Each structure stands twice: as structure tokens, then as C-alpha cells.
Amino acid sequence: MKIGCPKEIKPQEFRVGVTPNAANEAVMHGHAVLVETGAGVGSGFTDEDYIAAGATIAGSAAEVFAAADMIVKVKEPQAAERKMLREGQILFTYLHLAPDPEQTADLLASGATCIAYETVTDAAGGLPLLAPMSEVAGKLAPQVGAWTLQKANGGRGVLLGGVPGVGPAQVVVIGGGVVGTNAARVAAGMGAEVTVLDRSLPRMRYLDDVFGGQFRTRYASAANTADLVAQADMVIGAVLIPGAAAPKLVSRAQLSTMKPGAAIVDVAIDQGGCFETSKATTHEDPIYEVDGIMHYCVANMPGAVARTSTIALGNATMPFLLALADKGWRKACEDDPHLLEGLNVHAGKLTSYPVGKALGIDVLSPSLALKA
């Protein structure tokens, strides 16, 4: 199969869909890999790295789209890229179609077979191609929160780990899933006193078993949340209710109970955020203040560490990429029901029930699409 990897064109996107390592494995499986010149630069990979891995460099995205049987990207295809997709071509990338009728219409019109990273599942009920980005954002959260807490940035001027004779900062993490666990581990590692709030008892049991010595758990009742938020130097928002907007768990009125200059890092901002006062920000202008509380609400946190994020995403996508290339999409999806969950569009038909429901479009069942 000819695998094509264009350079990402969405503003502020520095990741790349195929790493040199993934290109190398694909070549070892007998496939050809065509990478647009400069595609890896934002993640620290040169054209020479790809050539050394056995890939070929193309001068333009148009060349990649024209030649490839399968396009592998990071972000959803932009309008100009969607025009270059064609019938029978495979597109493997993040799509997020439910809130995006224009993209959905273009993908349906293209006749391509589109597999979305974010809906591929695993045997444990997780989302294996989303988890690496949650791990990255979770580990970044205390790091950016520590920076936000610095006096010159408007923060309280508190060092997370304290020093001998001066106590550590209090960090509260709301939501103990992938983001929350990684955030709590890093904050505890930096020496902060950390409490994780969650509503899932099985999850808290797991956290307590595995990390009991490093941080505490508390049930996320409204009263516990209010108490802990009032004592915190940093609050990290990490809740998720799959398929729904994030619940607002801290109101504007509660900010007045917090310590002046405390930091809020709302990682759940990509689902609307779990603080009433959250609004999405960018890496260029990441923080703002409301009622004396500093807010960090960057919606694409992994972009700050594009190299780590690209490699983490590449590790997670590689087995699926190889299965699609080795077997073709039909056999790969037949053999792996978790990959089939990723099938969102095929030959002009929508094949994702949640997207169909969100956009009011008829859906062809993915298992029927396999036979179409």
C-alpha cells in the first residue's frame, strides 16, 4: 500500500501523522511511505530522518494526496485537504465529526473511507488513540500550573514543593481518569500535597491501591469539592462525561472563597470546561484572571510538547496503521471490532451512530459497510 503523510496545515499544529519509526515499520512490511517535505519539522523530524527510515519525500500535499492509497494525519482534514480526497482512499486521523457538519458533508462527498482516531476503542472500554494525549495534557497540567502560580505571571507566588521549613502547595485534581491520574502523579512528584476528587468508587479504589502513598482521594460531592477548592493553591479540572459537555463543578461565586492568586488549570476546556469562569485560550496567550484567580485554559495542551505528543500518538496508531496497510481497511476492521468502531464514513455513507444522531444524518451500520 502507498501510505501518504501530508504536513499539518491547521494553525498551531506542530504534530505529524507518521513518525520516522512508523514509516520504517511500514516499509519493513513492504509498503511505500510518501511524506510531504517539512511535515515532521514541527516535531523535530527532518526530511533526512524520513529518507533514512525508507520513506520518499514529496514536494507538496497535492502530490501526497494524489499518490496515496491511505492518508495518515493528526488533525481533521481542512477544507483544502478534503477537496483532494478521492473515492476508495483511506483517511486515518482525528475527525471529531459530531460538531462539524461541513467537514462531514465534504467527507461524504469525497467517497473516501474515513477512520477516526477518537472513536477507536480497546478491550477495556478505553479510547487508545485519545489516551496518549490525555497522558500528555495530564502531565503538563502541574507544570503549567506551577508557572501560573509564579508571582510575575499573576499567581500566588507559591512553590509547589515548598522548601525545608515551608510547606508544599495544596493541589486539588477534579476527575481521576487518565488526565487526573497523570496530573496527580506529577504534582505529587514535584512535592505538592495532592487530593484527587472523583465520583467513581471503582476508580478511587484503583487510585488508592496504586498511588495511596502519593496522593489522597475524596468523593467529589459538592461540599467536599467546595472545601478543597477553598484550601487549594492549584485546582486542575480533569472530568469527563463521555459524549457530553463537562459539568460545571466550580461556580464563579466560589472563586471568592479561594486563596488570592490561586491557579486553575482547566484541562477539560475542550469539552467546555468544568469551571463556570473557564474560556478557551491559546498557547500564545494562555492565562487570564477572574476575581483574583488565575486561569489556564488551553484547549490543545499537547501542542506545547509536539515532539513528545507526536511520538506518543505514533506509538498508539502504529499497530492500527500497519493492520490497515497490511490487510486493507475491510479485512482489518473485520478482524478487529475495536478498529471498526473507528469507521465514521465509507463511500458516501455515514457509519457512526453518535455522529448521525448529532447531525441528523442516516447511518449505515458499520458491519453492513464491511459488506458494501
Ligand SMILES: NC(=O)c1ccc[n+]([C@@H]2O[C@H](COP(=O)([O-])OP(=O)(O)OC[C@H]3O[C@@H](n4cnc5c(N)ncnc54)[C@H](O)[C@@H]3O)[C@@H](O)[C@H]2O)c1
Ligand atoms: N485541554 C487539552 O489539551 C486536553 C487534552 C487531553 C484531554 N483533555 C480533556 O480532559 C478531560 C479528561 O479526559 P480523560 O482522558 O482524563 O477522561 P477519563 O474518562 O479518563 O477521566 C474522567 C474522570 O472524570 C470523572 N468524573 C466524571 N464526572 C465527575 C464529577 N462530576 N466529579 C468528579 N469526577 C468526575 C470520571 O469518573 C473519570 O474518572 C476530557 O474533557 C478530555 O477531552 C483535554
